[in-house]
Amino acid sequence: MNKKITFVVLFFLSFLNVQADNFTSLLYTSTYTSINQKDCVTLDSDNMGSIQECESFVDIGVKVIEGDIRQSIVLTRHGEEYDLAFWSTVGSAFSSLGLKIEWRHELQQPKNVIGMIVRFEANDDYENIGKSSSYLLVSKITNEEMCVVAKVAPQERQNEMARKILDSKDELPCLRSIKKSEK
Structure with missing residues (x-):
């Protein structure tokens, strides 16, 4: 009897979580x-x-910056620039961007942007220069800041995972810049 009740409770909780x-x-x-x-x-x-x-x-400008075979994005809004600095926050390897940006926003409210997702091809296998990994970079957009909050590794359902990060109501901290090790 207890096993049945436990099963029903767990099933119900799982159902609620999925819903x-x-x-x-x-x-x-x-x-x-x-x-x-x-x-x-x-x-x-x-x-x-x-x-x-x-x-x-909407009111967010987009600049693609390329230097030393690396690409990044600078977003602009109301005269302010927000450098997403991909080469210092997510990887310094040679890189290129996908062909589009996915903007996440409230349904039927494009002005209420919560973030953006962009594909980031990185040559992070230093022994095999021709091989690249295809990441998704997730950036939050608020009234106060725009910054990278996650790097989703190549995997099944990668796009869904990136969207879920933005769609969650969680406080998303900005990724810190990668600092070169001091010698």
Whole structure:
């Protein structure tokens, strides 16, 4: 009898947890913008790299920065710049970005942006330069700050995991810059 009650209680709690996750995912949706070089305007370019201005989303501007075979994003809003600094927060390996940004926002309320997700291809296997790993970088967007909060490793359901990080109501701390070890 006790085993049956325990099973029923555990089943019910599992059901509630799944329903809560489904409900949370119904509160948010995604809109996509391009960061493909052909869709962006070159603001500056030299032998060391370039700055491209890409499609904005609502009141958030997007610049793709490339230097030393590494790419990152700087977001702008109301004259302020928010450097996501991928090469110092998530990895210093040679890298490139995917072709689009996924913006997470409240359903039917694109002005209520909660974050963005972008693909980050990193050549992090130093013994095999031709091999890259495909991460998803998750950045939160609030009125006070915009910063990287997670790096989702390549795996099954990677996109869903990245969305779930943003869709949770958890306080998301910014990833700190990677500091070079002192000699």
